[in-house]
Amino acid sequence: MSPARRIRDEIAGLIRSGAWRPGHRIPTEQELAAEHGCARATVSKALSELAASGLIERRRKAGSFVAHPAVHSAVMTVPDLAELIAARGEAYRWQALSAEPAKQGEGPVPGPALCIVGLHMAAGEAFALERRLISLVEVPGAGDVDFAKEAPGTWLLAHIPWTQVRHVIRAVSPTRKEAGLLGVGAAAACLELDRTTWRAGRVVTHVRQLFRGDRFDLVAEFKAGIQG
Template sequence: MAEEMTLDARIRGDIENGIRQGTLKPGDRIPFEHELAVQYGCARATVSKALTALSRAGLIERRRRAGSFVAYPHVQSAVLDVPDIGSVIAARGDSYHYALLAREEFSGHGEQPLGVKGPVIRLEGVHHAASHPFGYEERLINLSAVPEARELSFADEAPGSWLLGHVPWSDARHRIAAVTADARIARLLGIASGTACLQLERWTWKMGTPITWVLQVFPGDRYDLVAEFTPQSTG
């Protein structure tokens, strides 16, 4: 029994080291249980125990009939915060870049999510972490409130990062929903159509004037929302 436990720990350690050192990257498939059993000369139950421990640690994702894959690290952000996705990804040690897909300017008529009349910029892009698609984003910017945005292409800097660094906001509202990826979003994020995703919708204002509206979609295994609370006084 002790030998089985030692071998289980060895299998787990070998795979974990591969993930930590980068030889196994997010999305890579782990060998099937029967392949690992042959490689290590052990029972499949021993391999299953090691993979289960890695899954519980959040290092791999086990998919029914498809096998086990290296998990994408989760990004955490406070529910009531307006995070800079690039900074959060960089802080966990991954490279980051934003790929602009579309940029257009139009005259708002109050019917779009930003709810303003006047010039509006619409931007569409994908956030990447360590060369992998991390999240899809569609954004509207009110040019009446942020006229300097008209001169920016946002090809080299994510619009959210630029706004946080240049335009203070006084109020924000979040809407959070569980959705499934449609065919286009799935293609952009490199996931299967119908994959469970987290959708964040956010509005920000400066003293009552709308600044921006953004809709972001993240695969459900890549983003965590975190909130901390303290008990309210009952005295």
């Protein structure tokens, strides 16, 4: 086995076993070269292969770190981000930033609405920024819920059935404020999910979720129908 492959497999084993968790800083090339008695070029090759496989991420001037696993969500469903993140073995937390009456005529929700802004956190880091409107006509009980303790999407999925949903997905650049909240650079690529949900033809909620582009994938799988 080549030295580069031995180093690659050793680090991959530490990551897959959970000994090195997402965000863990990988020893420097110099440290790994000294530990394994090889050239830095050998270490660099091993780290490049690990980065290509998605196990680590290499940050310029900062070093290499165990990558956070991307969360996958089916495009045609309304996912509960708390469940998706927990399923990846990461600690989930909802951080409410504000909850107040929406401005009249704001967004596609007619009539009085509640506007909630907050962050979905995964493993202690920002995962998605959410801004949600909930119709107080269709969901009058929402006004009595403490959304500082529970994410509004989680609460809605548990209490309010929906009959129709519309997704609009875009690649966007965050504003300076959004980048700061997500902990990314202003030039970072982000994925915007704009979703409106109806019940019996009436809007229940509208949400804009802004995801870090390196943490979330939308996936759709289809099977061809039988032609007869």
